[in-house]
Amino acid sequence: MxxxxxxxxxxxxxxxxxxxxxxxxxxxxxxxxxxxxxxxxxxxxxxxxxxxxxxxxxxxxxxxxxxxxxxxxxxxxxxxxxxxxxxxxxxxxxxxxxxxxxGHKEYASQHIKLKNQAHVTPAPEQLKRYEREYAEQMAAYGSFRESGPSNVLLDAPVKGRTSSPFGLRRFFNGQERNPHSGLDFAVPKGTPVHVPANGVVTIVGDYFFNGRTVFVDHGQGFITMYCHLDEILVRKGQELKRGDVLGKVGATGRATGPHLHWNVSLNGNRVDPAIFLKGK
Known part of the structure; x- marks a missing residue:
């Protein structure tokens, strides 16, 4: 009762x-x-x-x-x-x-098989690398610029099928890991990736799990991340306008094939990018 x-x-x-x-x-x-x-x-x-x-x-x-x-x-x-x-x-x-x-929301589960066991259970030196990269990303997510954003309703960074939604409970080779913190687009390698709002590039990196990665700060704690890129076309500190191309889709890092992993962060919390998509 x-x-x-x-x-x-x-x-x-x-x-x-x-x-x-x-x-x-x-x-x-x-x-x-x-x-x-x-x-x-x-x-x-x-x-x-x-x-x-x-x-x-x-x-x-x-x-x-x-x-x-x-x-x-x-x-x-x-x-x-x-x-x-x-x-x-x-x-x-x-x-x-x-x-x-x-309110309450249930998220589905996803089981993924990886050939590279190091991406399931990293070695100690790989864990140290991950910890350094994680700290860098958390600092970027925690930034707050007073100006911006130019818009909060967004165009998708690429046009294509979404393959993995936000919030999935993920199991890699049977082992549970953190829930999926973004939205995956299954698009071909080399597909241009467009920034959906004005912003400043805060990270250009090549990470153990995320592969080639770009962070864009849109202002007021509104941050977007783009990873598994094949090619990065921007530099840290560069100012971008809505619609600019920041890179091309790839399969770098922990990826089973070419796709874009895109996430959105507000006040340090990763949230469902689908909420922000126009015409959803």
Missing amino acids: VNRMLVGLFAAALTVGAAWAQGAGYIARSLHQPVPGGVAVLSLGSGATAPVVHYEGAQVMVVKDSDGSWVAVLGIDLKARPGRHEAQVKEGPNLRQLAFDV
């Missing part, structure tokens, strides 16, 4: 959230999917200046929606527990808590 009541409360909370989003601006209507690995769009009113919002210690994106109101666009960690969450909103000297509800 208690479980049924909790499910009912979460469903009611999501219904209220959906009703608010339907009556709100374009960004809220398009992006508000408050589940683990999803996005919450929180209404902040129509003050003269943008409030400053933090969630779980990280500053989050605040932009004006089409109805003229300020909204916080925050990413929810894939491991977040369903239930009541809070963001902290600072407006001048005033600080308040803004509550919202995170």
Whole structure:
């Protein structure tokens, strides 16, 4: 009975959230999917200046929606527990808590066979390399530039079939590893990869798992990553415009064939890129 009541409360909370989003601006209507690995769009009113919002210690994106109101666009960690969450909103000297509800979502499983056993169970020296690369990536995900983004509704970086959705529980040669943190596009080697919003290149690397990789910072904690590239056509620190080509699809790193792995991060949390795709 208690479980049924909790499910009912979460469903009611999501219904209220959906009703608010339907009556709100374009960004809220398009992006508000408050589940683990999803996005919450929180209404902040129509003050003269943008409030400053933090969630779980990280500053989050605040932009004006089409109805003229300020909204916080925050990413929810894939491991977040369903239930009541809070963001902290600072407006001048005033600080308040803004509550919202995170619903439940089940993600599917995927079993992958790899020929290179080192990509399943790396040797100690490979683990040290991975740890260095991981720290570099976490620093890039945690950056927050005050300006931007140019847009939050995105075009896909390549045109083609999506082969692995976000959030899959992944098993490599029977061993469970971290859930899939992005969206995979099964497209031919050499396919140009386009940046979906203005930004600055923060990482150009060749990583153990990700292969040739590019990170783009779009501003306000909105970061995108592109990996397994065959060729990189940009440099660190380069400013990019929406539609620019940053590289070409490949199969470098831990990959079973040519594809683009694309992920989106908000306030340090990887979230489902499909949420941001126009015309989805």
